[in-house]
Amino acid sequence: MLLLAVDFGNTTLKAALFENEKLLEVRYSLSIIDLEDWINQIKNNFSKNLEGIIISSVRKNEEIEHSFIENLKKKIKLIIKLNSDSKKIATDSKVISVVVLDENTPLPIQNNYKTPKTLGKDRLAAVIGAYFLEKETTKQPTLVIDAGTCITFDFIDTKESKGIYEGGSISLGLNMRFKALNHFTAKLPLFESNENLPNPMGKSTQEAMQSGVQFGLMSEIKGIIDFYQNQIKSTDNKELDSKLNIVVCGGDALILKKWWEEYVINFTNTTHNYTKWIIEPNLVLIGLQRIFQFIKNNEDN
Ligand SMILES: Nc1ncnc2c1ncn2[C@@H]1O[C@H](COP(=O)(O)OP(=O)(O)O)[C@@H](O)[C@H]1O
Ligand SMILES: CC(C)(COP(=O)(O)O)[C@@H](O)C(=O)NCCC(=O)O
Numbered sequence: 001m002l003l004l005a006v007d008f009g010n011t012t013l014k015a016a017l018f019e020n021e022k023l024l025e026v027r028y029s030l031s032i033i034d035l036e037d038w039i040n041q042i043k044n045n046f047s048k049n050l051e052g053i054i055i056s057s058v059r060k061n062e063e064i065e066h067s068f069i070e071n072l073k074k075k076i077k078l079i080i081k082l083n084s085d086s087k088k089i090a091t092d093s094k095v096i097s098v099v100v101l102d103e104n105t106p107l108p109i110q111n112n113y114k115t116p117k118t119l120g121k122d123r124l125a126a127v128i129g130a131y132f133l134e135k136e137t138t139k140q141p142t143l144v145i146d147a148g149t150c151i152t153f154d155f156i157d158t159k160e161s162k163g164i165y166e167g168g169s170i171s172l173g174l175n176m177r178f179k180a181l182n183h184f185t186a187k188l189p190l191f192e193s194n195e196n197l198p199n200p201m202g203k204s205t206q207e208a209m210q211s212g213v214q215f216g217l218m219s220e221i222k223g224i225i226d227f228y229q230n231q232i233k234s235t236d237n238k239e240l241d242s243k244l245n246i247v248v249c250g251g252d253a254l255i256l257k258k259w260w261e262e263y264v265i266n267f268t269n270t271t272h273n274y275t276k277w278i279i280e281p282n283l284v285l286i287g288l289q290r291i292f293q294f295i296k297n298n299e300d301n
């Protein structure tokens with residue numbers, strides 16, 4: 001049985017086709033039309049049935065719920081069962097279950113966010129993806145950094161082998177920082193980031209802005225990693241087990257990892273051993289698959 005996971009971010013639309021937990025194919029920077037075409041191909045070309053579509057969106061609701069799903073019904077002629085009608089996954093092989101992740105979707109973790117309705121569903125899917133990234137490993141407290149339009153930091157703790165999402169921060173994305181400097185001033189041009197991590201002491205307008213954005217971002221990331229690392233030390237007595245897992249996704253994940261490695265070597269205390277970042281570009285999509293799987297397994301029991 002096939003599942004399509006769809007992530008409507010503020011900048012790009014991504015989707016992945018799964019067969020159970022196995023990721024068969026992923027497509028980035030899709031238009032809605034590309035996505036509809038892809039669904040059509042899946043429907044017509046695969047011998048296996050498309051069982052479900054699970055969607056995370058941080059865009060305006062109407063955009064996905066009305067136009068996209070209505071189009072699937074009409075243009076692609078899918079017989080759809082929407083999760084707003086019922087939380088159950090359809091058992092009829094002709095019916096495709098569409099789950100639009102919302103505050104009522106059953107989850108394989110505990111969500112301690114105080115406003116689950118307003119929580120970005122990409123953040124929720126990402127922490128679940130990180131927590132269930134590898135089946136066999138012991139689940140560790142994990143910090144997710146999603147470097148997309150915004151940079152979000154999200155912490156999932158583990159207690160009695162249960163994942164507990166505790167919250168995090170929403171910060172400005174990399175592009176957004178340069179755009180904001182330009183937009184809100186009279187004289188600052190629009191620059192792009194330097195390939196390398198700049199020297200903090202910028203000696204030109206360009207260098208000073210790149211220092212502010214890139215070096216500033218690294219200092220911010222260090223502050224947040226240190227906070228969560230200390231947090232798990234003080235709540236866990238077992239010093240040995242209290243290493244923070246760090247999983248990074250989003251369009252700027254790789255460039256941030258490069259700067260972070262330069263930053264750790266040149267600007268942090270070398271006696272501190274920072275955990276290596278795990279880069280997982282498909283983290284949100286993987287999280288969506290784990291949620292769909294959870295709903296389905298729960299029904300089977
Ligand atoms: N090929 C690319 N297309 C779009 N964005 C890219 C690309 N490569 C890097 N980026 C960066 O990734 C960011 C978008 O990341 P993404 O994770 O897709 O965001 P979102 O989930 O918010 O839509 C852009 O702001 C840009 O800085
Ligand atoms: C923080 C976000 C804008 C990040 O979006 P993204 O950069 O992934 O496109 C999104 O998760 C969102 O709209 N969140 C709603 C507020 C909240 O999470 O509490």
Ligand SMILES: [K+]
Pocket residue numbers: 146147148149150151152250
């Ligand atoms: K993000």
